[in-house]
Amino acid sequence: MTTSGAPTPPRFKRSSPRKKQKLRSRRLVAGDVEATGEGASALAKQPIQALTVSDALPHIGRALPREFFEIDALDLAPRLLGKLLRRDEVVLRITEVEAYRPNDSACHGRFGITARTAPVFGPGGHAYVYLCYGLHMMLNIVADKEGVGAAVLIRSCAPVSDLCPPIQVGQALGLTTDWSNHPLYTPGGLEVLDGPEPESILVGPRVGIEYALPEHVTAPWRFAIAGTPWVSAPKNTLRPR
Numbered sequence: 001m002t003t004s005g006a007p008t009p010p011r012f013k014r015s016s017p018r019k020k021q022k023l024r025s026r027r028l029v030a031g032d033v034e035a036t037g038e039g040a041s042a043l044a045k046q047p048i049q050a051l052t053v054s055d056a057l058p059h060i061g062r063a064l065p066r067e068f069f070e071i072d073a074l075d076l077a078p079r080l081l082g083k084l085l086r087r088d089e090v091v092l093r094i095t096e097v098e099a100y101r102p103n104d105s106a107c108h109g110r111f112g113i114t115a116r117t118a119p120v121f122g123p124g125g126h127a128y129v130y131l132c133y134g135l136h137m138m139l140n141i142v143a144d145k146e147g148v149g150a151a152v153l154i155r156s157c158a159p160v161s162d163l164c165p166p167i168q169v170g171q172a173l174g175l176t177t178d179w180s181n182h183p184l185y186t187p188g189g190l191e192v193l194d195g196p197e198p199e200s201i202l203v204g205p206r207v208g209i210e211y212a213l214p215e216h217v218t219a220p221w222r223f224a225i226a227g228t229p230w231v232s233a234p235k236n237t238l239r240p241r
Contacts, residue, residue, distance in 0.1 A: 069124035076152050083195045100150060116130065125184050137176060201223055205222060
């Protein structure tokens with residue numbers, strides 16, 4: 001309310017919490033480089049800049065078909081290296097992954113279908129997102145046929161821009177567990193696009209699975225692009241494939 005004859009002050013529209021959250025999710029926020037437990041993705045200590053779709057267009061291909069994902073997780077994992085994740089204006093290149101298979105004592109599906117793990121038993125090519133230690137949203141890509149119970153953890157990614165340091169995958173993409181069961185081969189939302197194959201690949205044991213059986217702890221089911229800095233710790237357990 002104003003006094004008579006006085007100019008009316010400008011009124012500003014307050015942004016809704018949903019809009020603010022959407023804007024925050026488009027910023028690539030950083031943390032540490034160490035990956036722990038059941039596989040926290042690589043993080044960074046410096047702030048980084050988001051990459052727009054227009055910047056990324058020269059580098060990205062078409063969405064991969066559903067059939068691409070409907071194979072054994074151990075075969076799918078290395079094939080995902082170099083492929084691209086895109087959600088709206090954020091584009092990332094997959095640099096490090098881990099395979100989790102049926103009858104694998106390190107796989108979330110080892111206890112069967114539960115409310116949390118049901119997406120792992122869905123069709124290949126769908127997302128499985130879980131919260132790790134109450135801190136990080138971990139993105140997995142379901143592998144194989146429906147009902148098998150296998151997935152590939154996206155452990156680390158690099159922005160398509162070479163000017164940006166490594167990032168936490170789930171945070172960069174603004175993911176929550178609501179993205180579980182999302183088909184990654186359909187346009188829009190979150191999708192996996194074709195990208196250049198790496199020249200060479202490193203392999204080694206998976207990280208943070210000391211609770212698993214010895215044969216699964218030592219299994220070389222972790223894959224990374226050789227020569228890239230966007231690989232999580234520990235790096236000294238990786239060897240040329």
